[in-house]
Amino acid sequence: MRFGGPSDTIDPHASPETGSIRRIARHVWRIVAPNPSPLTGPGTNTYVVGSGRRIVIDPGPTDEVHRERILAVTGGRVDRILCTHSHPDHSPGAVPLKERTGAVVFGLPAPDDGHQDPTYAPDEVWREGATIEDDDLRLSVLHTPGHASNHVCLLGETDGLLFTGDHLMSGSTVVILPPDGSMRLYLESLRRLRTLPVRDLAPGHGSLINQGHAEIDRVVKHRLAREAKVVAALRARAAATLDEILAEVYDDVPRFMHPVARFSLLAHAIKLEEERRVKRDGETWTWVGE
Ligand SMILES: [Zn+2]
Numbered sequence: 001m002r003f004g005g006p007s008d009t010i011d012p013h014a015s016p017e018t019g020s021i022r023r024i025a026r027h028v029w030r031i032v033a034p035n036p037s038p039l040t041g042p043g044t045n046t047y048v049v050g051s052g053r054r055i056v057i058d059p060g061p062t063d064e065v066h067r068e069r070i071l072a073v074t075g076g077r078v079d080r081i082l083c084t085h086s087h088p089d090h091s092p093g094a095v096p097l098k099e100r101t102g103a104v105v106f107g108l109p110a111p112d113d114g115h116q117d118p119t120y121a122p123d124e125v126w127r128e129g130a131t132i133e134d135d136d137l138r139l140s141v142l143h144t145p146g147h148a149s150n151h152v153c154l155l156g157e158t159d160g161l162l163f164t165g166d167h168l169m170s171g172s173t174v175v176i177l178p179p180d181g182s183m184r185l186y187l188e189s190l191r192r193l194r195t196l197p198v199r200d201l202a203p204g205h206g207s208l209i210n211q212g213h214a215e216i217d218r219v220v221k222h223r224l225a226r227e228a229k230v231v232a233a234l235r236a237r238a239a240a241t242l243d244e245i246l247a248e249v250y251d252d253v254p255r256f257m258h259p260v261a262r263f264s265l266l267a268h269a270i271k272l273e274e275e276r277r278v279k280r281d282g283e284t285w286t287w288v289g290e
Contacts, residue, residue: 016207018042031069033060041205044089050134053079057163059093083107084165085148086120095119108150113180146186147174160199170206176267183267230268234287241283
């Protein structure tokens with residue numbers, strides 16, 4: 001596909017079908033990788049931004065067809081590859097795309113928790129507040145730990161479009177996997193994003209989300225409602241393991257998702273422990289007060 005084809009029609013609300021290429025803003029194309037699943041939705045969103053030499057945000061998994069689509073949209077002219085974090089559905093495409101284009105890979109170093117893309121090796125480590133500039137855009141780098149400790153979001157300074165990676169996603173709730181993931185930091189990062197001039201959200205999975213502040217408010221409220229269920233379940237018992245309260249806390253979530261939800265339950269429990277509202281003794285968690 002070349003520029004000038006049907007994909008040049010700007011459609012912010014185009015649905016993110018697996019494998020689709022859509023222009024969602026003047027200088028933004030979205031290419032959905034062929035890795036659909038209950039956790040990734042239709043697949044990982046790779047964004048191509050800029051008007052001259054292009055910037056690729058989250059190259060996605062290693063997949064030849066996906067890579068060819070990125071090369072088609074960019075005409076092979078890629079200057080920079082930005083990774084929001086190094087989970088295996090976001091960054092493995094960086095190495096082969098760099099080989100084809102000579103682009104420089106940007107990101108924060110990966111933690112060693114066994115859940116990261118082993119091929120991930122950023123050429124440039126950016127700082128909080130750094131900017132990535134092109135002729136027509138300026139992206140500021142925001143360190144947003146929570147989903148992953150090395151997670152960043154990228155905010156377009158002129159249009160308020162926030163590339164959220166996995167910090168916010170459309171259609172499902174972000175999994176927080178301790179110890180690298182932290183519910184306390186996740187909520188802190190959300191509250192910080194709420195203070196910034198964010199308009200729309202371009203998530204790592206799913207469709208564009210309008211009214212970013214309202215979505216952030218909704219997610220914070222949802223997380224605190226879940227936390228209240230954890231508190232209620234622990235309060236009602238002298239002491240409990242997470243497996244004993246999992247079904248009660250996630251009674252609105254399909255059973256097949258409970259093994260994944262258990263990670264977020266652990267993240268909630270650790271947050272309560274950090275706030276000294278809960279005590280942990282091995283596998284047992286005890287409510288100790290407000
Ligand atoms: Zn992730």
